[in-house]
Amino acid sequence: MKTIIRLQNDDYPYVQALDTGIKDDYVKHIFDKLVQVSNRLFGLFQDGQLVSIAGYTIYTGSYAMLGRLRSDRRFKGNGFSTSLFSHALNAAFNNHSVKWAGANTQEHNISAQRVIEKNGLSNYVTLHGAITKDTSALETGAKPWNPVTDLQRKRDWVQQTYVKSGQVFPYECYYPFPASMDLFQDDDLEQWAFYENDNQTRVLITKTDQKKNHYLHAVYPWSDIVSQPGLWETISSDYYRLKEITGEDTYIWMDITKEEVQTLPANHQFELPSPWMLYGIDREEYERLVD
Template identity: 60%
Template sequence: MTKTIRMLDEHDYPYYKAMDTGFEFDYIKYVFNALVHENNRLYGLFIDDQLVSVGGYSLYAGIYVMLGRLRSDRRFMGNGFSTEIASHVMHEALNINGIRWVGGNTQEHNMSAQRVLEKIGLVPYITMYGALTKDTTVLESGAEPWQPITNPERKKEWLHQTYIQTGAIFPYECYYSFPASAELFQNEELKQWSFYENPEKTRFLITKYDQKKHHYLHAVYPWHDITSQSGLWETIATDYQKPLQQTNEETYIWMDLTKEKTRNLPANHPFELPSPWILYGKEIN
């Protein structure tokens, strides 16, 4: 028996397709080529000529690495291959110049993945629900939507005050959150994201389009008063119409909510709250 680990490329898709991962819907099969190019890498552990475990990473803003895509063939479980491939992937990622943080994300019920992340030295940062809804009517008050922020400096002021200065976790994409830094907020992204401010200029909101399994309007709001801010949900509902009208597929509003935020939701709230995600990570000196 020969065991090898190597980087995968698009020609390795048949090996991956032959794996028995047990996933009812495995998105990797649909985006395999994208995960082996540009800022994404996949690595595979082979026994002889059979792919038995996979892991990878994505690079963000030149300084963040998010580990993930851990998959193992069920016929080879119990051999420590998941930990071995995860350790190898992290070692490869840490060879990238300038990396300052490495992390991974897993659902709260996935104890085996949590053990793998802990074995390679990552610690839990925060637990968040990816709350989904298609209808915000219950949360609306009839107020006017908030005013857009068009001044780039005002956008940066808000981000510095609420995220960078505090080191808070910023939901950069659906499923992908990072400890905030100035590098995370590039000018091109600030142009693409929509920023809004309440009339009193005491609160702000970011909305941005994302696509993973489905289409999403990703709403980022850093405070706990999500049910008492007049006009907040009218603003989100208005922006939600854009992706809703542009796609003919499943489209949702996504908001990352801590457990504390979910406790503030009314009993008749409209959100689906799947198993929350735990963000693991560590800083690299």
């Protein structure tokens, strides 16, 4: 018999016993966090044995990112992952504040892409999480850009560059979303650093994140990352400031497309792991599918 339940703290032994083949799986390390607050984790049991897990996290009240899709290797090929993903998707949209749900998976993970696509989600964008400690190959000696401190000016920039176009905004490392003003709460805008070039035609946003390591997350909504004087001097300046504060392993993270990767100089120092594919579905489309 097949059953699906929302997992709680005391279900950890079932998760620990999953034979996923994933070495040092972070889901097992942070299980207690994934079953509380804005997180949900569900388990599919076959005859009392946990065979698959999946869940979601709510961001800014209106975005749900699905993930943590894991299956026991001994039970693959039975459609359990697809069924469980469907359950998690429905549960996310049962929260009436959720306007959009998505999933982010690496380009090489074909099996996960099939599960996501079977549930009606479409591919929005494919991005490299480009990581480096050294931007010297991109610096030109130009002066850094000018800080933006006025809150309304920050609102104007995100409205112009992201919200009007619906362009994907990397809210956190690994978590990009199609932009709406829900992503740009005043508390965040106050905390994030904004910089604009002298003629006020370009803006850079930098913010901090921690996913095991510390990151300066540099957000730049144009494709001319190698031709804007002062852009990388600005990023580098913020990076060294953050590195001094953390005193630990700290990196620059920038989400860039495959096309932008092709424009990087041959001596660039970015690590470029397998790119991530963002899939998603908005509430209107979801409701059409389930009617």
